[in-house]
Amino acid sequence: MALTVSQYNSILRQYEEHQTRNRHLHDQRLHHIYETVPGYQALDEAVASTSVAQGKKMLAGDTNALAQLKDQLKDLAQKRAALLLENGYPADFLDPIYDCPDCQDTGYVHGQKCHCFRQAEIALLYEQSNLKRMLEKENFGTLSYSFFQGDELTSYRQAVEKCKNFCTNFKTSYQNLFFYGTVGTGKTFLTNCIAKECIEQGCSVLYFSAASLFDLLARNTFDYRAREELSALCADLYGCDLLVIDDLGTETATAVTLSHFFTCLNERLLRQKSVIISTNLSLEDCRNRYQDRIFSRIASNFEFCKLTGPDIRMCKKVSAVSGPVR
Structure with a gap:
């Protein structure tokens, strides 16, 4: 799971491209302002000449030179801002100009990887999951209520509203969601909707099917050569902004992988990092299948969202053959 040197360098090259593009855009804007706003270039040049003049005074021992320089630069900045406003800018x-104002397109904040670097890293590491292509098809923009009626439609609308609120408040309110219910009722679709919205907010999102997550944990646990990879995987699992575990109950679980799963859940709860879980199991089946300490963590810290209704995938297949649902 750790980045190779070439993968790391490829991300850094992306940042260099962002910096170059944004410097070019800034230069274009500056040239445009020099040509269209009379007096602005003179104010810009005054910044340099004032700095040089006050610098000479400081070298000569003038103790007031620095304070004077700050006042003069502040005055020039105010005049430049006022000139832009007067001319409609x-x-x-x-x-x-930065793609990410938090790290100013360096990838790091105070020596730590910025959230945008983590998202680029995750996108690179999990490109094989095909998540991006999946989210292009499954998002709030493609959501349909066509296959629900009556109380099931009301319940589904409420679930959608809950998901939208989750996305809206994601950066300010710590939440966990647990989707359960019958097969094909839109649980995975709604988790994909949330994942897409959070990614577009610049949050780091890890998405696993339960089967692939448990398989990955098992392979890294029992291969002594992969201990560093397991450590990197755990760092991602514990630290990403949102962890999505789809189709819980389809995995092959052992005492060791269940222990890792518990640690993952517990660490994220302690760090207040959001988790979304979906399953076709009933709550009773979940309680019976997983250790009490796992289910108690879920019961105490997740908001449950039950989805019922027709198997949408089956309805779509029937609709494709017989025509659209009316």
């Missing part, structure tokens, strides 16, 4: 039109 926002005051920050010539501020530095």
